[in-house]
Amino acid sequence: MAISRLDTLIERFRNKTISEEEHAELLSLLSQPAHARTARQFFKEVIDSQSDPAPLFSAAESQELYASVQAAIQTKEEKPVAPLFPVWKWAGVAAAACVLIVASYWLLQPREPKPITPVAQTTPVKPDLQPGNKNKAILILADKKEVILDSTNAGILSLQGNAQVRKDDSGQIIYETGELKGKPPGPVYNELYIPNGGAYSLVLSDGSKVWLNSASHIKFPVNFTGNTREVEINGEAYFEVAKDRSRPFKVHFNSSTVEVLGTHFNINSYDDESIHRVTLLEGSVRVGYEEMAKGEEQPIILKPGQQAILSQSSQKSQSIPVQTVDVEQAIAWKNGYFMFVDEDIKSIMRKLARWYNFTPEYRGNVDDEQFGGMISRFRNISDVLNMFESTGTIHFKIIPGDQSGRGRKIIITK
Structure with missing residues (x-):
């Protein structure tokens, strides 16, 4: 080339x-x-x-x-x-x-244009919080045994059904099927839970790859059987689905379903967000509420670069809005950085809170403050907060909590 x-x-x-x-x-x-x-x-x-x-x-x-x-x-x-x-x-x-x-x-610009103060001239926010860990997660096996993955060495972790669970040298979890003794008659499910301050990736038994963001959860069979491949998620996950025309891949979340044959897409479906989003990067997907299958409304089909918006209002009307977006913004978390585009401060703080593991506390009305910018997810939070403070429109105070992190919060004021 x-x-x-x-x-x-x-x-x-x-x-x-x-x-x-x-x-x-x-x-x-x-x-x-x-x-x-x-x-x-x-x-x-x-x-x-x-x-x-x-x-x-x-x-x-x-x-x-x-x-x-x-x-x-x-x-x-x-x-x-x-x-x-x-x-x-x-x-x-x-x-x-x-x-x-x-x-x-x-x-970073607030809603009303103001001069950008050079960050090097601002007073750093003290004390500080460390960023999350991209290899922090808990694997829940079929017998409900929990495996703390960030403190587990690489190698064979377990035999689940007819699948071997392995952690490779990069920390990724891989499910490999085979003819193992003692195979149970029905499907066997595992779960992967990502706490605040964590992230993780795994390879399912069909070769599909899944990346999970902080405060996310996935439930999946250790081996796909039958005519479909189905998983359940809560939170945010990026999928690269292995192609298999005979077995569609379905992701269930928040009373909604994404169905694909083989493609790349991102789902953002946190419980504390009023809007859930499905963003398509490659291929095509069907997106719909699960009750659509019972009525006359049909799921919508996304094209690359499109995003489906799922909310309480669209669920009631069974009409899903679709918009064209910059897909890089949707998967910025997977690529190791935060990317904000005209985003309100409360939405930004929810994303930061999941990664840096703190509770935001607001004093005064900050609802009218919007910002845009990009920064590495692996910097201390003081670097992030100093960006916002450099606009002169908002201020922060970090309460570090005890040694275990309990009581850790950030106070946001204008």
């Missing part, structure tokens, strides 16, 4: 051999909608490599960057998206890193 010009420039950036002119060209290429996926992955790489929370920008530079973002947002629906990054002639690789970090990491 031929190496593209963008790949060449990114490699030179990594090797610190990029020139000033090439740096400007790299920023221009990354700002193009066609390279959005590459840009986001590269931003994440740069973010994760930084040892300090952020480089220092002057007020004029911050204002210039903010103005360019506002202009791009305002013209988004009227004409092709304008370049997100102003191409400044700054000297050296450090300048390139500054632009990339700010463009991908520190761009």
Whole structure:
């Protein structure tokens, strides 16, 4: 496969051999909608490599960057998206890193435009909370025995029905079927529970892969039998379903069902969210409420890049709204970062609370505050909160709780 010009420039950036002119060209290429996926992955790489929370920008530079973002947002629906990054002639690789970090990491705007205060000049939020653990989960076997996966070594964990349960060196759980002795006559179910501050992935017996976010749960058979493959979830999960035309794959959640043959999709269905979402990345899926099968209404079929919105109102009307979305936002959690787009602060705090394991407490009315931005999920929460505080519209106080984490909360005020 031929190496593209963008790949060449990114490699030179990594090797610190990029020139000033090439740096400007790299920023221009990354700002193009066609390279959005590459840009986001590269931003994440740069973010994760930084040892300090952020480089220092002057007020004029911050204002210039903010103005360019506002202009791009305002013209988004009227004409092709304008370049997100102003191409400044700054000297050296450090300048390139500054632009990339700010463009991908520190761009947060409240509903009413306000100047972005350089984060390096703000007072850090103290004390701090550590990020969650991507290999933290509890496996519940058929006999209700619990296996704490983050403290279990790699290897064979159990024999369940006619499946062997194995933990590989990366921490992933894999179910492998075989002719094992003592196979029970009926289906055998296991469950995987992800607590706050955790995440995990597993491979089902048919080869389908599932990634689960914090505060999520999945129930599944150790081996699929019959004419369908069916699992139940609560919370958020990303699926890459193995193709099998003879056995459709069904995911049940919140009185709803997603049915596929083989595809990639994300389900966000937390109990504390009023809206549940199914986002399709690849293939096609049928989405519907389970009672639709009893009436005249038919499930809707999603195409890649579409998202189904399931709520109490749509369930009553049996009419499911569908919208076109940026799928990268839906699976940002799986790729290791938070991505907020014009999102209200309470929605943001629910996502942070699941990952950093705290209880949010609001003092005063913060309902009108909305933000957008992107940051690694593996930074301490003070880095995240300092982003929001840099707008000058909202403030936080961390209560760390006891050594076990009980009583841990964050107070949010305007």
